[in-house]
Amino acid sequence: MPSWLATVTPETPFDRCKVLANSVYYPGCELDGAPFEAYGGFTYSFVYVDYFVEREWVTSEIPKIAGYTPIFIKDVSKQDLAPNPCIRLERKGSDFYDWRPNRTMADLVRSAISNINSKVTPYCIWTVLERRSTVNPGHGPERFSLLYIFGEGVATYESIFNGNRICPSAIVLNRADTGFGRNWTIFEQRDSIFERVVKANPAGLPRYLFTFGYGPPEHENGRIGFEGKEFYWENYTRNIPDRGYLHIWESDAHR
DSSP states (O other): OOHHHHTOOTTSOOOHHHHHTTOEEEETOTTOOHHHHHHBTTBSEEEEEESSOOHHHHHHHGGGSTTEEEEEEEEOOHHHHOOSOOOOOOOOGGGBTTOOTTSOHHHHHHHHHTTSOTTSOOOEEEEEEEEOTTSOGGGSOSEEEEEEEESOHHHHHIIIIITTTOOOSEEEESSOOBGGGOBSBOTTSTTOHHHHHHHTOTTOOOSEEEESSOOOTTSTTOOBOGGGOBOSOTTOOEEEOOOSSSEEEEOGGGO
16 A cells, blocks of 8 residues: 555545556546456556546545445545646547447537536546455455546546656556447547547557457457447557456567
8 A cells, every 4th residue: 555545544635656657547437446356456546437426426435435434535626636737738629438420520529518417417436445344354455545536537537647748657448338228439449539649648558458348350359340440459469367257468568
């Protein structure tokens, strides 16, 4: 456990560098607790991002995370989280999952915006959870940090990682489905806006992708989706042993 986390208290100021560095970034997550069990100890900091989940629901669910009690739950301001401007990469028509040649960019943007829960005022909350003394130590790390952001997955990554020149340890590509999943783009898509944003980070590439429904053509999970879209990123084609939850792909920059 990092020393800052071992000594954190409700009075401790939010430090974006410590919370974001070496974290696991999970866009389109709702409040999926499986990564806490699968990757707790690999990381002690999780960054969850979703643009449909209400703040009241998140704060009511955090105390229900099995085996853990929150030491605190506090709000984080945009200034504390992402004070630095960053270069916004240009979006292309093919970045939108429902792209068709006869649809204008304005049409695509309007459709993407309709997926957002417009009734919710954007928020960011930070909590540190501690394992209850009655729970077996093998249940998970003694403490871990969870930063929960109401935001869009690609733009949030640009702001908090590229803008702060910080790199997470891993990205989870799992639950952000298109259509009924309300996502406007396909995160796993090769040369997607998400892949381009991650590659543009001055701090470098995360070491791992934790994925479901992902794979280069030569892999057993490899697939080609509608309109010939390939579901893998070019820097992540080496599959390594997983932990029984999601497939793990290592960046070629870390081999």
